[in-house]
Amino acid sequence: xxxxxxxxxxxxxxxxxxxxxxxVVSLPEEERPRYCxxxxxxxxxxxxxKGDIIVAGRNFGCGSSRPAAKSLKDLGIxxxxxxxxxxxxxxxxVNFGLPALALQGVTKMFREGDVAEVDIRSGEVKNVxxxxxxxxxxLPEQLIKILEAGGLLPLLAKEGFLKL
Amino acid sequence: MGLTMSEKILxxxxxxxxxAPGDIVTVKADYAIMPDLAFTEKLGELQRVWDPERIIIVxxxxxxxxxxxxxxxxxxxxxxxxxxGIRHLYDVGRxxxxxxxxxxxxxxxxxxxxxxxxxxxxxxxxFNCAGRGLGLPEMLYVMxxxxxxxxxxxxxxxxxxxxxxxxxxxxxxxxxxxxxxGVDFALxxxxxxxxxxxxxxxxxxxxTVANMCVEIGAEFVLFEADExxxxxxxxxxxxxxFEPVAPDRDANYSDKIEVDVTTIEPQVALPHSPGNSRPVxxxxxxxxxxxxxxxxxxxxxxxxxxxxxxxxGRRVHPNVRLIVTPATQRVCREALRAGFIDIFLxxxxxxxxxxxxxxxxxxxxxxxxxxxxxSTANRNFQGRMGSRDALxxxxxxxxxxxxxxxxxxxxxxxxxxxM
Numbered sequence: 001x002x003x004x005x006x007x008x009x010x011x012x013x014x015x016x017x018x019x020x021x022x023x024v025v026s027l028p029e030e031e032r033p034r035y036c037x038x039x040x041x042x043x044x045x046x047x048x049x050k051g052d053i054i055v056a057g058r059n060f061g062c063g064s065s066r067p068a069a070k071s072l073k074d075l076g077i078x079x080x081x082x083x084x085x086x087x088x089x090x091x092x093x094v095n096f097g098l099p100a101l102a103l104q105g106v107t108k109m110f111r112e113g114d115v116a117e118v119d120i121r122s123g124e125v126k127n128v129x130x131x132x133x134x135x136x137x138x139l140p141e142q143l144i145k146i147l148e149a150g151g152l153l154p155l156l157a158k159e160g161f162l163k164l
Numbered sequence: 165m166g167l168t169m170s171e172k173i174l175x176x177x178x179x180x181x182x183x184a185p186g187d188i189v190t191v192k193a194d195y196a197i198m199p200d201l202a203f204t205e206k207l208g209e210l211q212r213v214w215d216p217e218r219i220i221i222v223x224x225x226x227x228x229x230x231x232x233x234x235x236x237x238x239x240x241x242x243x244x245x246x247x248x249g250i251r252h253l254y255d256v257g258r259x260x261x262x263x264x265x266x267x268x269x270x271x272x273x274x275x276x277x278x279x280x281x282x283x284x285x286x287x288x289x290x291f292n293c294a295g296r297g298l299g300l301p302e303m304l305y306v307m308x309x310x311x312x313x314x315x316x317x318x319x320x321x322x323x324x325x326x327x328x329x330x331x332x333x334x335x336x337x338x339x340x341x342x343x344x345x346g347v348d349f350a351l352x353x354x355x356x357x358x359x360x361x362x363x364x365x366x367x368x369x370x371x372t373v374a375n376m377c378v379e380i381g382a383e384f385v386l387f388e389a390d391e392x393x394x395x396x397x398x399x400x401x402x403x404x405x406f407e408p409v410a411p412d413r414d415a416n417y418s419d420k421i422e423v424d425v426t427t428i429e430p431q432v433a434l435p436h437s438p439g440n441s442r443p444v445x446x447x448x449x450x451x452x453x454x455x456x457x458x459x460x461x462x463x464x465x466x467x468x469x470x471x472x473x474x475x476x477g478r479r480v481h482p483n484v485r486l487i488v489t490p491a492t493q494r495v496c497r498e499a500l501r502a503g504f505i506d507i508f509l510x511x512x513x514x515x516x517x518x519x520x521x522x523x524x525x526x527x528x529x530x531x532x533x534x535x536x537x538x539s540t541a542n543r544n545f546q547g548r549m550g551s552r553d554a555l556x557x558x559x560x561x562x563x564x565x566x567x568x569x570x571x572x573x574x575x576x577x578x579x580x581x582x583m
Contacts, residue, residue: 013347015543017546017548018545018547021525023525023526025237026230026233038547038552039546040546042552058348058351059347062347063283063543067205067300069299084352086352086381087296087317087352088298088299091299092300096299142313152302156305160211161308162208162209162211164208
């Protein structure tokens, strides 16, 4: 699984309320991603293009279990790279089919607009512009399998637990 | 090397003799708890459930429904319960914030394991019961099979010492910890508590701390079972067999942190992070438009009691809206019988039905731009309670009640003797 995309840089402690504001539960599902980062970076969601990558600081995804990762994925984000990632966010990301890797030093490696190339299986992260590369600890094999299947929901459907 | 409490609970529920940090274990949950918001996502139609007696549906975040979208979500929750014969459906009139309601009903059992798609599930750690937030897709798997997986994380031990100063609540202690050590101090680690002060805390006070450890990044949070907990469980509706766990003497903690509460002041967390906490004396005088007393963090009987003592015979400041939201129907009834609700109404507060309410920003106290709210909840993230331009401050019920009277952030010790 090799992912290549344009980088958006965010700071520390980007929480799930920012990605999936509480009020969006009252909106039709297809409209919810439009309000991603509405409080901290209004207009950002409208600029995201399919395949873009988020590079963020520490504690990415702190907060709640709300499907923030799904909003990022629906916007077209193909991968999250962060200095550290909240455990609940990571579970949600993998289960919604959004690759996310924790990599110390990643914010120093990228500037906004750079192109990143990520090998999910090996954890290799490369800045295509500068040529610099680093290696994140890869995700456990079980989680890579879920990502390769496109998330947990198709797997549940395959096992007959869920009708999509 | 011995085992911590979370390691023992994970091992037991995985059918293993022991587990160690770095392992990933598949476990069987005791209960799956589904809040109303879980039904606002259309992720697919579940085809089976593992055990309808072990699935609990709780209307809490926005109950009663505040709009058609929520009404539809509630309707689908009821239909889901009917389809699978789930009788633990806590609908409007029997509702309450899931973590308090599940405690009252007796679903949090020492040594147990809870699966719930709410990040503050760690609240059950006050019951010597392991729980942490899960996502919605994996809750479908839990409901179908009873199983989920967890990484076995490193463990931090907090030893809490010293006599709690007057008007200082457990909320102040955990806000102090978040401020001193940071909001990612326990990131992806389990947290356990010990020490003489913890024994002095009520179960309710421990719930506040377990609840807010989520704001320092914690996964599982555990307190030991003691006489206070066993007494609480006597009052829970469902009594049942349980096996408390205690840490081994040589349990493997990656770090031990001592906290002496003797010198801790009441704390206030400034916008937009629970880690922006500082002593109330540094923040006093900031004018507030709204004060919210409620939530899974501080909406219990003990919290309302503290607020009632301060508000008795006093009036809410004319520039302030004080919103009091009891966590559950039972908390509401007990507060009514104790006379607290009358004190709040007499003081000019708005007392709402049990719900997450203003904390989630879905109804019952949504903030406009530029407004400042002092809240007893656990999160003050930007935009959480309404407008992105609103400012949320976090504090204890004592500080909240004192501030509602003066209209400014106020040290509750100015109302000395009320507690």
